[in-house]
Amino acid sequence: MRWDWRPLAGFLVGGVGAWAAxxxxxxxALLGLLVxxxxxxxxxxxxxxxxxWDRERLDRRHGARGEVQDLAWAMVGRDGRIGERVLxxxxEVARSRLARHGMTLDDPHAQSLLGTRAVRTLTRTTSPLPTVADVVHTLDVLDRLGPRRATPTDDGAPTDD
Structure with missing residues (x-):
């Protein structure tokens, strides 16, 4: 290890400068020590x-399956119900999925597409919050809904594009 002369030079410059002043x-000497x-x-x-940290950035489309899976691990609160953040x-995921099918949560056809239990889970605004089972059911329904818009055929039955 080499001896560093810079602090000694600072002491001399500060001390001599202060004494000359x-x-x-x-x-x-005290000012030299400070310097x-x-x-x-x-x-x-x-x-x-x-x-x-080098973080891997994944390019995800809004409403993609990965978003639904990310929700699944963080659902359970202390009381066995989900938190407001997860809800x-x-x-958001439900709105995105329904928008691809030309609907909103307020649309009467959304209940026939999602089912009563899923719509009730998505529109609940009062306590108690939905249970984990309700949310798992809603996630399954949204996952089955698919990423593409259902278009009716000539006989009226919906098909995927």
Missing amino acids: GLTPGTS AAGVLLLSRLDGTPDPG RRLR
């Missing part, structure tokens, strides 16, 4: 920033 020798401590601190600091996210 007319301060007492004790005050000059030496500053030089020592600055010489030990590393100015390069720490490298950040809000579930509603």
